[in-house]
Amino acid sequence: MSLIGHWPLNGDTLDYTEYGRNGTAVGAVTNASGKIGSCYYFDGVNDTISFGTGDTFFPIMAHTISIWFSSDGTTATTGTSPAIFGFTYGIRGFLGSGGNPTYRLYRADGSATISADNTYNYHDSKWHLYTATCDGTNMKLYIDGILKATGTAHATWNGYTSWPTNVWNIGRDNNNTPYYYRGRLNDLRLYDHALSTKEIKELAKAKVLHYTFNDFQEPTTNYLADGLSGYNSIHTPSYWLGATLVDIGVSEFKTPIFQYTTAGTSYTYSHDFVLDDDLSTLSQKTVTFSLYIRRVDSDATGRIRIYDNVSGYSYGSILVTTNFQKLSMTKTIGLNPTRIFVMLDNTGGGVYEFHSAQLEIKNYDTPFVDGSRDGVVNDVSGFGNHSLALSESTTPQWTSDSRIGSGAISLRS
DSSP states (O other): OEEEEEOSSSSSSOOTTTOOOOEEEEEEEEEOOOOOOOOEEEESSOOEEEEEGGGGTTOSEEEEEEEEEEEEOOTTTSSOOOOEEEEEETTEEEEOTSSSSEEEEEETEEEEEEOOOTOOOOOOOOOOEOOOOEEESEEEEEETTTTEEEEOOOOTTSSSSSOTEEEHHHHHHHHOOOBBBEEEEEEEEEESSSSOOOHHHTTTTTTTOOOOSOOOOOOOOOOOOTTTOSSSSOOOSSSSSEEEEEEEOOOSOOOOOEEEEEEEEEEEEEEEEEEOOOGGGTOEEEEHHHHHHEEEOOEEEEEEEEEEETTTEEEEEEEEEEEEEEEEEEEEEEOSSSSSEEEEEEEOOOOEEEEEEESSSOOOOOOOOBBBBOEEEEEEESSSOOOOOOOOOSSSEEESOOSSSOOOEEEOO
């Protein structure tokens, strides 16, 4: 469970998660009077910021959408219900005719809508935090960290809207009548789960640093012999074809970042990660290969592959963008292979960077386990203030005895 999209809207429309799904502003302009830094102002006539089509985000059966808004009211072009966002035509956040925030999950075969009451008109040009959550069934709407409305999603809700190729906008609805928004918007976030009430109250405090200690998971064995994701050593990969490798720095997870340049007009097998000699532990096991990667010069289509000499290749085509994105794939290894490797493919030439490559038996979404171990504590505020690498020791101890979420840290000796 994680933050899968974060657009601070603080001077740009970039997505500051590894997914790199950047926005495009049409008419909307930066404004210095943001809730957190600067923000974007929308004129209520034709201003929008779009983040691509819905099918690049779906499925999001469980989700949280959070955004700071400051509405300057309605005009002829905003209509009576100006939209804060329209996630395709189906997931909609808007202000009702009385200035009351509303959250709607809509499909062609059923819909559900919840609204705050009309006791307060939010067209007041003041900052408020709009947060809508769905756990797959239960819908909740919070304003400024306070629960304002609850409801139940329609039985047909499956994490997809009926219009997956429609775009996600902020500043307008995707209805046939484009209800535009007039005012300021700041710090948009998308999560792949329903945040708790306590977590939403923390968001309403507009923090720029937030450690939950929930996401420090059980470590798994990385079977890549190169040490490319290790904390203590950096080795030249065992087998490179048509590529030059350069160590260029350290990632936010304190792992080395490698850059390589390829040339050619056909597939270039850029990297063959040769594994440890003892392959018996991976025989007939389902493994996950994951890494963070970006293409420096332009977006490009490529592939990641897992191969063993018994069952052959498994691979998936990917679009590598100019922002780091986390890619992963799984494969069931054949019986008693004598060679296994994973590799990156790309067409033509190009400059690529990657870090934190892993091949493991367990998926990286592993359960929280008590004990002492090394790693990094992640900042979930979205501002990337992750901790330095921790050394495994008797303290601190990670414990599931937590008042909030799944984990906590104990500093008792």
